[in-house]
Amino acid sequence: MAKKQSRKPTAAPEARRLKGLVVKNTGAWYTVLPEGEEPGGATVNCKIKGAFRLKGIRTTNPVAVGDIVEVALAADGSAWITEIEPRANYIIRRASNLSKEASILASNVDQALLVATLKHPATATTFIDRFLATAEAYRVPAVVVINKIDLLTEPEDRELLEAVETLYTQIGYRVVPLSARTGEGMAALRELLAGKKSLFSGNSGVGKSTLINELIPGLDLRTAEISDIHDQGMHTTTFSEMFPLPGGGWIIDTPGVRGFGTIEMNPKEVSHYFPEIFKAAEGCRYGDCSHTIEPGCAVLDALRDHRIAHSRYASYMSILADAAPDKYRKPF
Ligand SMILES: Nc1nc2c(ncn2[C@@H]2O[C@H](COP(=O)(O)OP(=O)(O)OP(=O)(O)O)[C@@H](O)[C@H]2O)c(=O)[nH]1
Numbered sequence: 001m002a003k004k005q006s007r008k009p010t011a012a013p014e015a016r017r018l019k020g021l022v023v024k025n026t027g028a029w030y031t032v033l034p035e036g037e038e039p040g041g042a043t044v045n046c047k048i049k050g051a052f053r054l055k056g057i058r059t060t061n062p063v064a065v066g067d068i069v070e071v072a073l074a075a076d077g078s079a080w081i082t083e084i085e086p087r088a089n090y091i092i093r094r095a096s097n098l099s100k101e102a103s104i105l106a107s108n109v110d111q112a113l114l115v116a117t118l119k120h121p122a123t124a125t126t127f128i129d130r131f132l133a134t135a136e137a138y139r140v141p142a143v144v145v146i147n148k149i150d151l152l153t154e155p156e157d158r159e160l161l162e163a164v165e166t167l168y169t170q171i172g173y174r175v176v177p178l179s180a181r182t183g184e185g186m187a188a189l190r191e192l193l194a195g196k197k198s199l200f201s202g203n204s205g206v207g208k209s210t211l212i213n214e215l216i217p218g219l220d221l222r223t224a225e226i227s228d229i230h231d232q233g234m235h236t237t238t239f240s241e242m243f244p245l246p247g248g249g250w251i252i253d254t255p256g257v258r259g260f261g262t263i264e265m266n267p268k269e270v271s272h273y274f275p276e277i278f279k280a281a282e283g284c285r286y287g288d289c290s291h292t293i294e295p296g297c298a299v300l301d302a303l304r305d306h307r308i309a310h311s312r313y314a315s316y317m318s319i320l321a322d323a324a325p326d327k328y329r330k331p332f
Pocket residue numbers: 147148149150151178179180181182202203204205206207208209210211222223224225226233234235236237238254255256257
């Protein structure tokens with residue numbers, strides 16, 4: 001006897017799934033650009049479900065701008081990130097040297113640009129070096145952008161700019177001095193960014209959002225004058241967001257940061273993230289030389305001969321002291 005085909009009860013609507021790129025992180029929710037959608041096209045706002053953890057590190061944002069994620073769309077219109085694809089790379093920053101909490105600035109980037117200024121505000125060299133060392137640790141190519149060169153009107157300002165340029169260029173970093181205000185140097189920046197996914201990071205008030213407004217016509221990111229009293233930015237940008245560049249490529253604007261606590265590093269590794277110190281260390285008498293007090297230390301020799309800059313060595317010591325506070329002391 002033929003079995004009578006019973007009609008299936010209407011199943012609860014299956015959650016639809018999609019894959020996409022996280023282009024914005026407000027802390028409360030994430031904006032995802034679905035695969036196949038043009039950059040700048042329609043996006044989906046998502047929450048997260050489940051525990052996403054990086055091995056051994058507590059992060060304030062388990063999902064980061066730049067992540068490729070899987071999203072489940074429910075019938076009621078809500079959307080959840082359910083999975084993150086393995087990241088090609090990422091950059092993490094600890095809120096401070098003592099803090100255990102870290103945040104992922106962005107993932108899957110081609111390069112990380114540190115936007116610095118020599119005046120209004122003046123970026124500390126330790127801040128630059130901590131950023132560069134972190135980028136080295138994550139093998140993300142880093143570039144030093146020096147904005148607001150229109151303010152460098154005094155001869156001694158120009159000398160400082162030249163010294164900073166020479167210092168970082170000699171180590172092997174690309175340095176791009178420019179002014180978002182006058183447009184000087186902007187062509188070099190455009191060339192550097194074309195077709196790439198670039199993270200913009202730096203202190204508050206250095207002009208990250210202003211630069212991005214210049215690069216993307218029609219974009220009107222909020223910017224703000226720096227405080228006269230403290231000569232510091234006002235923390236105008238409050239979340240990370242990725243914008244498509246006309247002609248291809250992406251830029252990630254991030255909130256300005258005060259300090260740059262490096263990720264926990266093994267004290268033995270710290271010198272690996274200072275290319276010129278690492279290179280000089282080949283000549284040290286002892287293989288496990290910490291370059292602090294050892295006899296026959298080629299790094300200390302180079303420091304004495306000014307082949308290694310004091311500011312860089314001070315930054316090295318400061319990260320080393322973070323890595324092993326009971327063994328090493330901060331230089332300042
Ligand atoms: N003189 C001069 N001022 C600039 C230049 N670029 C930006 N500024 C000014 O610097 C101030 C801060 O710029 P923002 O773009 O808000 O800085 P930001 O880095 O995005 O700051 P946060 O979002 O707080 O991290 C604004 O008043 C800008 O007009 C420049 O090249 N020259």
